[in-house]
Amino acid sequence: MLTLYYAKGSSALAPHILLEEVGADYAVHEVPIAHGAHHEASFLEINPKARVPALMTPNGVITENPAILTYIAATHPQAQMLPDTPFARAGADALNAYLCATVHVAFAHLQRGARWTDSEEAQAAMKAKVAGNMAECAAMIEAHYLTGPWAMGDRYTICDAYLFLVPRWMAKAGVDLADYPKLEAHHNAMLERTATLAVMAIHGI
Ligand SMILES: N[C@@H](CCC(=O)N[C@@H](CS)C(=O)NCC(=O)O)C(=O)O
Structure with missing residues (x-):
């Protein structure tokens, strides 16, 4: 269990x-x-x-x-839920590492700035960077990670459940999902699944 x-x-x-x-x-x-x-x-x-x-x-x-x-x-x-070949598996690991270490951390600067500084001024400055950083991350995923229709291509994998978080983070950061058609299509496909x-x-x- x-x-x-x-x-x-x-x-x-x-x-x-x-x-x-x-x-x-x-x-x-x-x-x-x-x-x-x-x-x-x-x-x-x-x-x-x-x-x-x-x-x-x-x-x-x-x-x-x-x-x-x-x-x-x-x-x-x-x-x-895992890709079959070593190369595709490495690709899935790379996307999940990017989501964990870069995208999630970029988003955390919106509400969790106190992790990095006690200065309210510095926290405000970090917050001001979040929308731009999240837009950069979305563009990177759109151009280089999201194969389509699912993250790794034709088959749903572990990456898709993780990628579901990104449009939610973008919305909170004020980044428009409509500017990223592949990400938007992916999110809509996720919203059609019973599990989601x-x-x-x-x-x-
Ligand atoms: N790298 C961790 C990040 C986990 C994380 O930051 N979780 C947030 C919720 S999304 C949390 O627990 N935040 C509590 C806090 O920052 O005090 C992972 O991917 O599991």
Whole structure:
């Protein structure tokens, strides 16, 4: 049995959608980060980094979206959520690394500037850069990562559940999805999937 620790509307949407897609036997445990629940001792035992998502597995806890997504796919091989060839697999890893280390971090400067500076002036300056940085990330994904119709081509993979977060981050940053037709088509396709809709209902979005 797997347990996903999640906050509503957070990046935990990605593994949550994938758990639904693969038909996993799983439970969820809500960690309302808006109320500081991620800093409580009971959750710090699960993830000392005080972040969601975290996935409890029979072997222990996994954190970090790319690792969680890969684990879910690898433990549900019948769902074929990982690309077949070493080159395509590396491409999926590259996209997920970009989403985790660059795009998510660029977005975090909107509301989480205190991670990097105590100066309110510097935080405001960082916020002012978010729309431009997110637009750059969207352009990069549109031109170099998103093959179409799915992230890695004809087949839905772990990358698609993760990519679903990007238009949500763009909207919060004030970047217009309509300027990125491939990303917009991908988002619309995601919104037609039963798994996406079921998870969105749980997250109340
Ligand atoms: N690199 C981590 C990022 C996780 C992360 O930053 N999660 C956010 C929610 S989307 C969080 O827990 N934020 C709480 C905080 O910053 O205090 C991953 O991909 O799992």
